Amino acid sequence: MSSELVIVHREFDLADPVLVVALDGWVDAGIGMRNATEIMVKADDAALVASFDADLLVDHRARRPTMTVREGRVDDISWPAIRLQQVSDLDQRPFLVLHGPEPDFRWQAFCIAVDELVQRLGVSRVVALGAYPAAVPHTRPMRLSATGTSQDLIERFGSPAGTLEVPAGISAALAKRFEAAGLETVSVWAQVPHYASGSPFPAATAALFQGLRAVADLRFDPAPLIAEGLEVSRRLDTMIAQNSSHKRLLGQLESAYDTSMGEQGEEIPTGDELAEELERFLRDQDESK
Structure with missing residues (x-):
């Protein structure tokens, strides 16, 4: 890798893998994306592919590391980390997950570094996950919407009508970078009831997994999430x-x-x-x- 931002830990010979982007820090109503990420990366076969230099990308005063104190002694400090991992779904299909805090600095350099990794690993499709508060009731089935650069993938869910100008997350910046390389990219969004968006909303995570299956044929067990929902x-x-x-x-x-x-x-x-x-x-x- 030519970038100082990334360390490649191991190489994998994957057949057209899907990359799931789940960088935390932008819109994540009901922590739908964060819960989905935790489920994906806790698999026994999760393997670290690459990591990024958080000292160059993250404002540690805004995202302070967590300190563990036992009997008055500072036992450990856990630092924010941005990682690319290989994991598998229920069918043991391997795919990649980019997760951790959304960078505070050097977005364009970060996008270039991720793009180099994506090309090196032969990624065939990129799916970003998110959840936003919407004027929808909790008593009806969850709705999904989509944004991105692949019209075919967007049309599977529907998209916001008209023209919108809103602050961009890093997933949007990555999508434009991938588009230039001819890579299909879509962001799948769960619509969370506005009044419930500040607390965990498991139905949002279940809906994101449904969306992931629809666009990438990746499968996860929704039963526990449905019960919690x-x-x-x-x-x-x-x-x-x-x-x-x-x-x-x-x-x-x-x-x-x-x-x-x-x-x-x-x-x-x-x-x-x-x-x-x-x-x-x-x-x-x-x-x-």
Whole structure:
């Protein structure tokens, strides 16, 4: 490798592997992406392919290392790390995961270094994962949307209508770099209920795995996530049922969902309006415990 940012630890002879990009620090409502990453990389056969120099890429004052203190003694310090690992899905199909904190510095140099790795390893497709808060109800199936540079892959999920100008994450910068090399790239996004986006929302992770299977044929067991998601849903049902205004707001979201987000239905509250109402309610519930 020509880049000072990356250390290659081992070579693998992989047949057109898929690369999953899961860099933490941008939008990750309900920590859907982070939970998916933890499931993917905890496999017994996970192997380190390359690592990046966090001292050159990460602001350690913004993302401080974690210190472990035992009986007053500093026992260990765990530093933020950006890694590329080879892992396998349920069918033992190998693929690559790029994970860790989103770089704070040198984005373009980082993209060049990752692109060199991707070309060296013969990656055939790149899938980035994410989750964002949306005006959707927790009582309906999760929705996915997509952005990226491959129109065919985007159309499998749908994409935001019109033209948007929003802050970019590192996944978008990588996608443009990969596009120049002719590599198919798509970002799959889970739409998490706005009012539940600040807490773990397992249904988002389950939905991301469904999306990963649809675009990359990678398979993971959704059963534990579905069970956890049902429990979260029941807790939300119980709390919302205690307040008539919150029930009304939820009903409006359900109507909007059932009529393609209100195109033919009644006027619905914005995501911010719903979030303000329900987050206040959920916060009040926590304070009363």
